[in-house]
Amino acid sequence: MKNRIIFSLFILVFLCFKSGIAQTPANPTYVIVHGAWGGSWAFKKVDSLLTAKGAHVYRPSLTGQGERVHLANPEVGLSTHIKDVVNMILYEDLKNIVLVGHSYGGMVITGVADSLPERIAQMIYLDAFVPEDGESVFAQGRTPDAMRPLIENGFLVPRWVKPDQAPPKDVPHSVKTFTDKISLKNPKRLTIPTHYILTVDKGKDPTKDDFSTQADKARKYKWPVSVLEADHNPQWSAPVPFVNLLQDIVKKKIP
Template identity: 45%
Template sequence: MRLLAPVLAFLALLSTAVQAADDRYTFVMVHGATAGGWEWKRTGEFLTADGHTVYRATLTGLGEREHLNSPEIDLETHIQDVVNLILFEDLHDVVLTGHSYGGMVVTGVMDRIPERLKHVVFLDAAVPEDGQSLWDLFGGQGMDPDRFKDGFMQVPWVEPGAKPPYSVKHSVKCFSQPVSYRNPAALALPVTYVAFVPADQSVEERAKKDRSWQNAQARGWTIRTFPGGHVAQQEDPRGVASLIADSVGDRNRR
């Protein structure tokens, strides 16, 4: 019995270590329009501190890749950015997250390489149907023509000489190009939709107006809410990091 006790203690410790390893995930995070991987830095740092592996994608022409910006960049370019990141880093069982416009991008990635994905989290993100563009999804709402010129969506809150990190102009083709979402393996992936709900808006009100929420619900995805504005990851990066990690266990309804 004296010899058995330390053996049992060792086995219990080993089991705990294996369980801890099983709870560590590989995250690939995709930002929204005009932003960059920088917008998810603090959230990524919290996930890394929790033992996870984090890749913060920056889409072509945005963030630190602003020097590649062009009106010829489209949604397909950005989908390929993330697909190549996953393939060239040889990532498997990826927890893929998309914020805002990033929902269009991760939808395309799901359709392209579902076998590399473990779970997908749409964070206050666009949830398009197969063959829809972002403009189609929102019916042109918020697409003020005065904000679009020379092939770009101009961002009025960026001032000349601003210090990085900052948002940049974004090619209009990213918003007008439709996305493919028809791969049966993609349709079967477990997905969580998270609505960032500000204090002055009720959850019920948001659910009635949010077409992405409605699409997610119709597909049987898990619906979660988080208190905060559209960039809640900057307001509460710790909370958003914990939410993302907790979402990995979510399963679709039949």
């Protein structure tokens, strides 16, 4: 009888773990979506730091970016990138995830949340866009005229990447992803606990930051907003403070 009880408890714990119920703040599952021009490689250090602390980390590279640069073409749009992450979550069978989006990645995770709200325990926007239904990147202060010098053959080409630079490096990004308007139809996405991280350079007024308007959108939704002293890419400029902040946020939200 005693052995049966022990076996039953073992099965129960196993099933809970498989279903994602066993996740705790000590071992959350992060899905980190990079920004424009980048790739999953940009968050390699953050992945290592989180994994060392017991977390599980997934870093999808969006179509045409990072190691998937060979798939780049001007027809790659926002919906393609949303589907990249949706399918990774489904095929890896991930549940109760912490979904993190950096910069342009905010557009992507918003679309993912609209598609799979039941899979997401928490969302974190990292100096990222917070789109409303029907908005594009260019409709949120990144106008086509301002970006015109970067546009070549349907791609936004980063000025800071040199022709002879070896990987890992930023790569051209499809303009269509910036002109596509996001379609948001599922109100359940707004029930997901969400936090916004605004990165601000040392000594700079947060209200003058390029993404301060996005942080204001977060406040409109009554999401907590944290200010992290770092440039736009804390995964490189402040990886340890960034990871510590992530952990603090997650500990307060995951049951």
